[in-house]
Amino acid sequence: MVGGSPQSFINTQGVDTSDIVIALSGGRLGSPTLDAVSGSVEEIERAVDAGKPVHVFFSTAPLPVDVDSAQLDGLRAFKRELPQRGLLGEFSTEFDLGERVWQAIEHDVSALELPPPEFSPRAPRDNLLVQSRSAREVSGYDAKGAPRYRTRRWVEVSNQSEHDAENVVATVAEGSGIFLAGFREPTVIHAGQTRDLHLEFSLGTGDDPTLTLAWDWGDTRHEEQFHIG
Numbered sequence: 001m002v003g004g005s006p007q008s009f010i011n012t013q014g015v016d017t018s019d020i021v022i023a024l025s026g027g028r029l030g031s032p033t034l035d036a037v038s039g040s041v042e043e044i045e046r047a048v049d050a051g052k053p054v055h056v057f058f059s060t061a062p063l064p065v066d067v068d069s070a071q072l073d074g075l076r077a078f079k080r081e082l083p084q085r086g087l088l089g090e091f092s093t094e095f096d097l098g099e100r101v102w103q104a105i106e107h108d109v110s111a112l113e114l115p116p117p118e119f120s121p122r123a124p125r126d127n128l129l130v131q132s133r134s135a136r137e138v139s140g141y142d143a144k145g146a147p148r149y150r151t152r153r154w155v156e157v158s159n160q161s162e163h164d165a166e167n168v169v170a171t172v173a174e175g176s177g178i179f180l181a182g183f184r185e186p187t188v189i190h191a192g193q194t195r196d197l198h199l200e201f202s203l204g205t206g207d208d209p210t211l212t213l214a215w216d217w218g219d220t221r222h223e224e225q226f227h228i229g
Contacts (some may be wrong), residue, residue, distance in 0.1 A: 009044065010039065010043065011046055014043070015043050015046050015047050015050075015052075016046075016050070016053065017054065017111065018047070019053075019108075020052065020053045020054075020055075020104075020105060020108045021043065021044065021047040021052055021053070021054045021055070022054075022055045022056075022057070022104065023040055023043070023054070023055070023057070023074060024057050024059070024097070025040070025055045025057070025058045025059065025069070025075055025079075026059045026061075026063070027055070027059075027063045027064065027067040027071065027072050027075065028068065028071040028072075028075060029041070029071055029074040029075040029078055030071075036073070037040070037074060038078075041078060044056060047157050048085075053093060053104075053108040053111070053112075055089060055101075055104045056082060056088060056089060056223055057089040057091050057097060057100060057101075058075075058079055058088070058089070058091075059091060059092070060090050060091065060092045060096075061092055061093070069130065070112070074156070077205075085173075089104075092112075096208070108188060117146055127155075127160070127161070127222070127224065128155070128157055128158065128159055128160070128165060128168075128189070128213055128215065128224070130155050130156070130157055130158075130174070130211065130213065130226040130228065131155060131158070132153070132154045132155050132228045133153070133154050133155065133156055133196075134151055134152065134153045134154075135151070135152050136149050136150075136151055136152075137149065137150065137151075137152055151177040152198075153198075153199045153200075153201060154196050154197060154198045155196070155197045155199065155211065155226075156194050156195075156196060156197075156198055157170075157183075157194065157195050157196075157197055157213065158193070158194040159189040159190065159191055159192065159193050159194075160192075161191060161217070162191050163191055163217050164188055164189070164190050164191055165188065165190075165215040165216070165217065166188050166215065166216040166217075167184065167186040167190045167214075167215060167216045168183060168187050168188065168189050168213065168214070168215040169183060169184070169185075169186055169187075169189075169211070169213070169214050169215070170183035170184070170197055170213055170219050171211075171212045171214075172209070172210070172211055172212070173210070173212075176209055176210075177201060177202040177209070178198070178199055178200070178201055178202075178209050178211075178228075179200040179202070180197065180198075180199060181197070181198035181199070181200070182195075182197045182198055183195075183197055183213075184197070189215070197211075201227070209227070209228055210225045210226060210227055210228065211225070211226045211228045212224070212225050212226075213226065
């Protein structure tokens with residue numbers, strides 16, 4: 001967004017809409033704003049003034065050798081002020097931080113006395129969901145021992161309905177440059193099940209490759225095209 005200070009956008013989009021505020025500090029206090037010594041301090045002060053639960057955690061892990069000394073001095077000065085207000089915590093490792101954050105959240109959620117969530121039942125979708133996936137993996141090593149990589153591609157076919165999809169067959173257009181490994185013979189994808197369909201792409205693959213799935217819901221045959229580029 002434009003038309004205001006960056007910090008004002010952070011305040012309205014982040015701090016003002018939050019229920020709990022957690023601030024983490026390592027070796028920097030942050031850049032100054034129009035109203036505070038740093039953006040982080042302004043966010044903390046704004047949340048405190050609004051009566052929101054605020055937790056501030058400082059890292060006690062070793063600092064990098066290129067730490068900004070001015071930033072570090074400002075951070076230490078801010079840290080010295082906090083114990084008078086009861087807003088101070090420390091962590092030494094990521095695991096330690098995770099434990100402390102979860103404790104804080106569990107405490108706040110209990111204290112907020114939130115009403116139980118309301119869920120509206122989702123109507124079953126009588127179709128299949130297709131999502132393209134890819135992963136870079138080592139395919140071998142050259143004479144110098146350096147790894148060679150290839151990109152493995154597949155699609156996840158998920159049955160999100162309450163019915164089994166029977167006689168599922170996958171096809172691609174002839175000459176599309178896509179080769180399938182699976183679903184060439186009719187198969188069943190049970191309700192709630194996800195199956196992988198492995199793909200190979202040749203150099204002649206088009207810009208917008210599509211996959212066609214055909215399947216049966218009971219006595220009705222369905223067919224749909226999915227973009228898998």
